[in-house]
Amino acid sequence: MADAPTPYERFIQGILPENPVYRQVLGLCPTLAVTNGLQAAMTMAGAVAFVLFCANIITSLIRDLLKPHLRIVIFTLTIATFVTIADRFLAAYMYQMSKTLGPYIPLIIVNCLIICRCEVCASKQSVVHAGMDAIGQSIGFAIALGSIAAVREILGTGMLFGVSVLPDVWPDWVVMVLPPGAFLTLGLLLGAVNWYGMQKQDA
Amino acid sequence: MKPIEPMEPMKTSTLDRIRNNYIVQAWLVLFLAICFGGSLAGIQLALGPLIEANKINETLQKVPEMILGADKVQNLSDDQKLVIEPHTIEVKKNSRTVFYNVFKAKYPNGKPAGWVAKAIGQGYADKIEILVGLDHKLKNITGLFVLDQKETPGLGNKIITNEWRKQFITKKTATPLSVTKEGAKAAHEIDAVTGATISSRAVCSIINTTIKDLRDPLLNRAN
Numbered sequence: 538m539a540d541a542p543t544p545y546e547r548f549i550q551g552i553l554p555e556n557p558v559y560r561q562v563l564g565l566c567p568t569l570a571v572t573n574g575l576q577a578a579m580t581m582a583g584a585v586a587f588v589l590f591c592a593n594i595i596t597s598l599i600r601d602l603l604k605p606h607l608r609i610v611i612f613t614l615t616i617a618t619f620v621t622i623a624d625r626f627l628a629a630y631m632y633q634m635s636k637t638l639g640p641y642i643p644l645i646i647v648n649c650l651i652i653c654r655c656e657v658c659a660s661k662q663s664v665v666h667a668g669m670d671a672i673g674q675s676i677g678f679a680i681a682l683g684s685i686a687a688v689r690e691i692l693g694t695g696m697l698f699g700v701s702v703l704p705d706v707w708p709d710w711v712v713m714v715l716p717p718g719a720f721l722t723l724g725l726l727l728g729a730v731n732w733y734g735m736q737k738q739d740a
Numbered sequence: 741m742k743p744i745e746p747m748e749p750m751k752t753s754t755l756d757r758i759r760n761n762y763i764v765q766a767w768l769v770l771f772l773a774i775c776f777g778g779s780l781a782g783i784q785l786a787l788g789p790l791i792e793a794n795k796i797n798e799t800l801q802k803v804p805e806m807i808l809g810a811d812k813v814q815n816l817s818d819d820q821k822l823v824i825e826p827h828t829i830e831v832k833k834n835s836r837t838v839f840y841n842v843f844k845a846k847y848p849n850g851k852p853a854g855w856v857a858k859a860i861g862q863g864y865a866d867k868i869e870i871l872v873g874l875d876h877k878l879k880n881i882t883g884l885f886v887l888d889q890k891e892t893p894g895l896g897n898k899i900i901t902n903e904w905r906k907q908f909i910t911k912k913t914a915t916p917l918s919v920t921k922e923g924a925k926a927a928h929e930i931d932a933v934t935g936a937t938i939s940s941r942a943v944c945s946i947i948n949t950t951i952k953d954l955r956d957p958l959l960n961r962a963n
Contacts, residue, residue, distance in 0.1 A: 607765065618779070629787040
């Protein structure tokens with residue numbers, strides 16, 4: 538594979554050119570569900586990063602043993618294991634946060650982003666490639682979740698990370714922390730990122 | 741034209757048969773499942789007790805506050821700490837039996853301080869789980885805390901705010917609480933959260949049911 542991306546390319550692509558949310562439009566369930574506050578969004582991004590990194594490394598290590606018709610089973614098995622570890626860990630050390638995130642941590646198992654990275658990168662390339670890919674994609678995912686959560690939290694409650702940043706006269710736009718706010722914010726930001734991308738292409 | 745002779749089925753060697761067996765094909769899946777299963781069991785052994793302790797602590801930590809109030813609890817020295825005994829109370833209602841987790845709090849010298857009951861009821865979105873503090877004669881409400889709720893963010897979830905909860909403190913238990921939208925006047929009235937009358941009513945009705953169910957069993961136990 539002469540034209541396969543190098544580890545550095547994999548890393549850079551994950552951040553914006555192939556951003557999981559804004560470009561690939563993957564992993565939208567947590568993107569919509571837990572972005573009403575930055576704290577929850579960052580915890581989710583951290584959990585996804587942990588699972589993605591571990592799953593990518595394991596998949597890359599066993600890539601020569603994979604059989605085409607059994608590979609998805611193995612991806613899911615690996616991902617489910619690390620998600621369960623992350624879930625138990627949160628319940629033990631960040632109990633309040635694990636209650637806030639509720640079922641969305643176990644739902645990482647079905648996050649297409651992770652299975653997509655296992656399929657596209659980790660099952661074909663070396664451990665270094667897979668690791669860099671996981672880090673790049675995780676940063677991209679964190680940026681996407683963080684940007685949506687920041688917009689929603691600041692407009693919805695006037696706070697960032699639970700600390701007041703807007704003056705008290707700000708009328709909290711409650712709709713922004715409700716589910717419709719997630720769709721509105723995601724749509725507008727997705728549009729903005731694509732518009733910016735097209736501008737750059739034209740120039 | 742001569743018909744073509746039917747072909748003899750090819751004989752598969754034993755080795756090939758073993759190789760094509762689905763269990764042998766899936767050896768990696770099985771192997772990984774055992775490894776992962778083992779490591780998850782290890783994680784559960786290590787973290788399980790911590791998670792259980794978190795759940796119990798969350799409730800236990802709130803018990804003194806529900807009876808004495810938040811300010812007083814902070815000023816308590818170590819030897820004034822309340823002694824908490826968990827009880828399970830069985831209440832027979834119509835044809836079914838309801839179980840309540842109740843915590844009996846006593847001062848260190850053995851004098852009864854009050855009761856804290858854990859109660860669950862239907863809210864607007866999902867079940868609401870609350871702690872209600874009552875004095876030891878069950879005459880007054882001494883505190884209210886919402887352990888778990890999934891009410892609408894920005895509206896119904898204001899039931900967790902201290903501002904709303906504190907109006908329950910010192911309410912009499914003799915008359916059932918009722919929710920009003922026009923400013924509470926009578927002693928048993930509670931101001932609804934603006935835009936969340938159903939959530940407010942749900943909390944009141946959980947409290948009313950709990951007090952009704954537990955009054956007799958708890959008074960019997962107090963003596």
